[in-house]
Amino acid sequence: MISKDEKQVEQKDIVSQNHEEDDVEEDDVVDDTPGAGGEPEETKKKKKKKKPKKKKAQQSDPPRVGLSKIFTNGVYPEGEIQPYKDDNAWRTTSEEKRYDERMAMEDPEITYQSIRRAAEVHRQVRQSARKHIRPGMTMTEVANLIEDGSRALVEENGLESGIGFPTGLSLNHCAAHYTPNAGDTNVLQSGDVLKIDIGVHVKGRIVDSAFTLNFEPTYDTLIEAVKAATDTGVRESGIDVRLGEIGGAIQETMESYEVEVNGKIYPVKSIENLSGHSIGLYQIHGGKSVQLVKNDDQTKMEEGEYFAIETFGSTGRGRVVESGECSHYAKIIDAPRVPLRLTSAKSLLKSISSNFGTLPFCRRYLDRVGETKYLLALNHLVQQGIVQDYPPLCDAKGSMTAQFEHTILLRPTVKEVISRGDDY
Template structure:
């Protein structure tokens, strides 16, 4: 939770991150069309972020159809977009201060599913303010999505962001709950409704391309040591993509570091096969009279 209102310098860094992210998301979303590869869009978004800000808060997530989160193309991935539901989720940091936002591009012919997530986000933002329970915000999200005849993804949630930490408290559920936390002035939160045609529960898939530093310890293997040094220097505690690593044997090094508990992996989270998931997300700072949307 917050320590009170943000100081001017910190708030400006969040605002800068949010402004860059809005620009990049809009540009990247326009590139999502049949025949374009996922890697082309991810590379474009990440390159633009590095050009305009201090860096990516996490790899570009490109989730298709039943995928909901943590999907990102591999180094040599040549997968092209087809007639699919495409969620594009990106993060920007300025001096470690993070903005996180997502849009859904519908190539599948299911615009109402996209609209459900967007309307749920709008309702959630209207509800945010100091003293409001996180479960109350979740109830707004759930009501809108169920009103469209879809299901919110119940085991994914919005979250706080802080310096060098892309996922911290408070948690903003995508359903109404009696238990929760009270939002406070100065809280910076990413609110991200997910709407699905499925049962509303995601599980881990087999694909894994995103990692983060779990703990630092000495390693013998030279390649693993090179990877660890790059991670600590360039990404610190922020998630990174295996394809970002310079070492030609990075894939094996990452596996070793994960086995040793040094790196944490993020498997793709997905709904049941054949279902569709849409997502909408903004990062906001809670203010005295509601919230300021950083990524609008």
């Protein structure tokens, strides 16, 4: 039997214990049974201190902290959700499509979290790029700033996760497919219009998104036009929508703008021979094209597909041609099996396959994995139809081009703009 004095002591202890609840586990045991287990007849308390919670890692500036250390539960931010329009509006509330959505979320082959992880890498890297890129930097410095961030945040791991394609840094009249090769001496100027096209992949799911930077206001309207055209393309896209109709909507928005340069008015033109595209697994161009002008393509977008809605505008002729030293390459997915007469070509192909698979690469990436004196072998692989080269694509000299791009996912119930961010 416990005396009155002992009860008072016990009550004080319980009050004291409540004040320390942050340091005590909820399942702590208080054994007040006299003589329990042959022990002395006194109150016994067992206290367990909580393990201190791990603090969530904070991103550095420039970003270099892997996202798994920040999103420790493996759940990454969802992109912007847009409901389907018109005949597909029913999908948002359809019980059948909601079921399809749940199944898609659980399917390891679809992996929404993989593409969202790649998209979050893209957002953080590009927002840092917008902050740090300034005239006076070499193009190699700009490329390294972006790619070092992408590799660190995605926690590059062979073909499991890494860079989706070489960082596009096309300047002025050059619209696409320029990245610096080793020894490039180009320096960013205050009057330049710089297209920054970044690719990130996780398990072969590629996020492809681009924006344009300028450092003085002359071409602000050009950039505004192209951004608006991309937003139009994203808005008009959807399951069962015909690709030719999207091209017409993009062109209408793009060509409603004009740019004044030194007192002269230039119409903004959609670049007619560039396009957006579907995205396949480890395949940046998945087979379907979204042209930037009205056309008769009756091909439809389909449920479950990924698309890069990519638009280019120009103050020039609105058509690009190949021009300049090539930097971009990719192994062709269905390349023919042909005998290679050069031993160096065989060795290089093995290196390309193991390091990049069918993902695009550039000469700097070959340098990085230790390849040397490879140009002859690389050109031989191109000539044999095993590797595709992608030279820079340029409009007329003196003109200016701009680019914006988003990756969208056509989910069963809604359209998710995977790469949307606060910046664009």
